[in-house]
Amino acid sequence: MHHPFETGHARAELASRYAGVRATTEHLCAPLEIEDYVIQAMPDVSPPKWHLAHTTWFFETFVLEPFGSKGCAYTPSHPSYRVLFNSYYESVGQQHARPERGVLSRPPLSEVRAYRQRIDGYVLELLAAADSGDWDEIANRVVLGLNHEQQHQELLLMDTKYNFSRNPLAPAYRAQTDDRDRDSSAVHPRPDSSPAPMTWIGFEGGVHQFGYAGQGFCYDNEKPVHRGLVAPFRIASRLVTNGEYLEFIEDGGYDEPGYWLSDGWATVQAERWRAPLYWHERDGAWFEFTLGGMNPLACTQPVVHVSYYEADAYTRWRGKRLPTEYEWELLARELPVQGNLAESGFFHPRPASPIGDAASGRDAYRATQVFGDVWEWTQSPYSRYPGYQPLAGALGEYNGKFMCNQFVLRGGSCLTPQSHLRATYRNFYYPHQRWNTQGLRLAEDVASD
Numbered sequence: 001m002h003h004p005f006e007t008g009h010a011r012a013e014l015a016s017r018y019a020g021v022r023a024t025t026e027h028l029c030a031p032l033e034i035e036d037y038v039i040q041a042m043p044d045v046s047p048p049k050w051h052l053a054h055t056t057w058f059f060e061t062f063v064l065e066p067f068g069s070k071g072c073a074y075t076p077s078h079p080s081y082r083v084l085f086n087s088y089y090e091s092v093g094q095q096h097a098r099p100e101r102g103v104l105s106r107p108p109l110s111e112v113r114a115y116r117q118r119i120d121g122y123v124l125e126l127l128a129a130a131d132s133g134d135w136d137e138i139a140n141r142v143v144l145g146l147n148h149e150q151q152h153q154e155l156l157l158m159d160t161k162y163n164f165s166r167n168p169l170a171p172a173y174r175a176q177t178d179d180r181d182r183d184s185s186a187v188h189p190r191p192d193s194s195p196a197p198m199t200w201i202g203f204e205g206g207v208h209q210f211g212y213a214g215q216g217f218c219y220d221n222e223k224p225v226h227r228g229l230v231a232p233f234r235i236a237s238r239l240v241t242n243g244e245y246l247e248f249i250e251d252g253g254y255d256e257p258g259y260w261l262s263d264g265w266a267t268v269q270a271e272r273w274r275a276p277l278y279w280h281e282r283d284g285a286w287f288e289f290t291l292g293g294m295n296p297l298a299c300t301q302p303v304v305h306v307s308y309y310e311a312d313a314y315t316r317w318r319g320k321r322l323p324t325e326y327e328w329e330l331l332a333r334e335l336p337v338q339g340n341l342a343e344s345g346f347f348h349p350r351p352a353s354p355i356g357d358a359a360s361g362r363d364a365y366r367a368t369q370v371f372g373d374v375w376e377w378t379q380s381p382y383s384r385y386p387g388y389q390p391l392a393g394a395l396g397e398y399n400g401k402f403m404c405n406q407f408v409l410r411g412g413s414c415l416t417p418q419s420h421l422r423a424t425y426r427n428f429y430y431p432h433q434r435w436n437t438q439g440l441r442l443a444e445d446v447a448s449d
Helices: 010-029 032-036 048-071 098-103 109-129 132-165 240-251 261-270 310-318 327-332 395-396
Strands: 200-203 208-209 226-230 233-236 279-282 285-290 293-295 373-383 407-410 427-429 443-445
Touching: 010 048, 010 109, 032 048, 032 285, 048 109, 048 132, 048 395, 109 132, 132 285, 200 327, 226 327, 233 327, 240 310, 261 310, 310 373, 327 373, 327 395, 327 407
Parallel strands: none
Antiparallel strands: 200 233, 208 226, 233 443, 279 285, 285 293, 373 407, 407 427
């Protein structure tokens, strides 16, 4: 793990970034009412109050406990916090059961906020006064903690969306005031607007290098740099849209087992899936629940909140497939990390921008929506790269122990902070999960000469 805070104004820069990330979390909570902070509508989501406390616990446990006595006046917090706000770190100790985080009405929000302020004060004091011999390790852990908090900023919004979706009032987290890209017509019964054209970007096969080779921060699961063989392939210039996915539904996609993996078909039957999560049909028209409340389904926006099973079934229906994570990385590696990300404040996928004349220009520069909008499913199982080594100690539990039965997603979403992303970033979820902000891009094989 590397960080950019080793020389010059390192301490002031890192302190400023620490304060900024922590303030962003509080800003994201600003639209919430006090009653919203403790809701947990299913085991996979966590209450906002728990997110506020857990991200603080991370800094206390992994930064202040080992180093606080050397550079600040740190004293431990309430001993129960070590259990209540531990997520999955077995080597740290016991954890409160994840499905029961919503029963924690105490400590109250006021105490959790006081906890954050107290730990913030200690961390900032440590960054200013830590011994130079401890600095590299302290900085590494703080940078990891900040990236961890950015992950929880996205989770906080995803979880709040799910919690609100279970309320018959369909409340809005906040109004979506940016109407530039809104397709306001409900689908009745077919999409009545056209998305940007989907073109195909070709890549030659061969052996390429993959993984993170930079000097800034990365997670351990992005390393080491290694070689991988890729066959010739083509990948779509944009994401699959709501309107295109609706065609799959109307063609009986959820009724035809031939499109589905066995586990996927079993899940469709057991859960009675008929459409992506948050889609609702009323009198022949389709609507979608968003962080801005219930809206008519926008045909040209990317489809979102589909499981791996649904994404894979759609590609089979189209006669295509999902890209591998190596293929996606080849598409993304020369592109800037720009797009509809959390900084836009829209918090929902947007339609693809026009890409101009498909017959002109370099193929790699015709790709759109590579970063932001939705996390993109790949067909790659989440597993270790050749030569992978997890971090030492408890921090080694961060990624490595989850390398089983999950699939890799790439590219970030409309809820992901821009500074959090890289072309090598590997997200991962179980194939049945839908509440996370995920969609898909098509790929296909190309016959080699």
